[in-house]
Amino acid sequence: MIRSTVMLVMALLLPVEALSQDQAAGIAGVVAAGTTVELVKEGFQFTEGPVGTPDGGLYFADVRASIMYRLHPSGDINVFRDNTAAAGGLAFDRAGNLLAVEAEGKRIIRIDSRGAVAVIVAQAAAGQAFLRPNDLIVDRRGGIYVTDPGPIGHKGKAFVYYVRPDGHVLLVSDDIRFPNGLTLTRDEKVLLVADSRGNIIFAFDIQNDGNAINCRPFAQLQGIPEGKLSFADGMALDSAGRLYVTTLTGVQVFDAGGTYVGTIRVPRQPTNLAFSGPDKRTLYITAREGLYRLIMLSQGPDRPGK
Secondary structure (H helix, E strand, O other): OOOHHHHHHHHOOOHHHHHHHHHOOOOOOOOOOOOOOOEEEEEEOEEEEEEEEOOOOOEEEOOOOOOOEEOOOOOOOOEEEEEOOEEEEHHHHHOOOOOEEOOOOOEEEEEOOOOOOEEEOOOOHHHOOOOOOOOOEEOOOOEEEEEOOOOOOOOOOOOEEEOOOOOOEEEEOOOOOOEEEEEEEOOOOOEEEOOOOOEEEEEEEOOOOOEEEEEEEEOOOOOOOOOOOOOOOOOOOOOOOOOOEOOEEEEEEEOOOOOOEEOOOOOOOOOOOEOOOHHHHHEEEEEEOOOEEEEEOOOOOOOOOO
């Protein structure tokens, strides 16, 4: 959920020739040759946080505008909630409630089916204030993993936390330079975290109490130019355990063991992504001022949201 004015102005529009050449080959088992990334809607300020709904729709956020949107299965898009305090990361819990990270509100909230809002947590571990919380994923226990990298330009430590179902917050890590997107493997034994300033996706082993230990490299991002930030951000899994990561160069795809298998090019630099649509075979991608979609061979995981 990086919010750089320079990057927004540049938008990193990729040449049409590069797009067509890269997409033409396809990625085995992931996307068919010649499949086109389609624009759903543009005119937003900075899209983020997509999460698929059980009916094949989507929630997503415009962080700069502090608005959350609902994409209906019909294709209609309407405002779901405004004045969101720069809510970005979105997820569902097992009860079907929508959770959101408020970057400027520095808290995690729950929105139930009636639209009622409740604060889940507004302080980090040991009563420390959140810097600028970013993204989250919910486990089957009802616990929440959340990244807290701080604002752009933050020079101090950045954090990954686990919010237990009882609301107690555990520090998972303060060793990743800019922890951003995160997800859980299908068996929920491993937590994966992207570092927007580096080229490594990190893995942690999840313990019985939900804490995560043993930080280690899981995957190496490919094709990041020397001296450039990777802008590794939102992540999603498919039903085969493949990992999809939005980066400077597009959506990079890795198999369940962390081996790189290809990159999906997007007209704008992507920020996040989620499977939805019929049978979870549509990949929605938030990318700066636009929302995009791609029809997939692969399928989203059998769990709520991402």
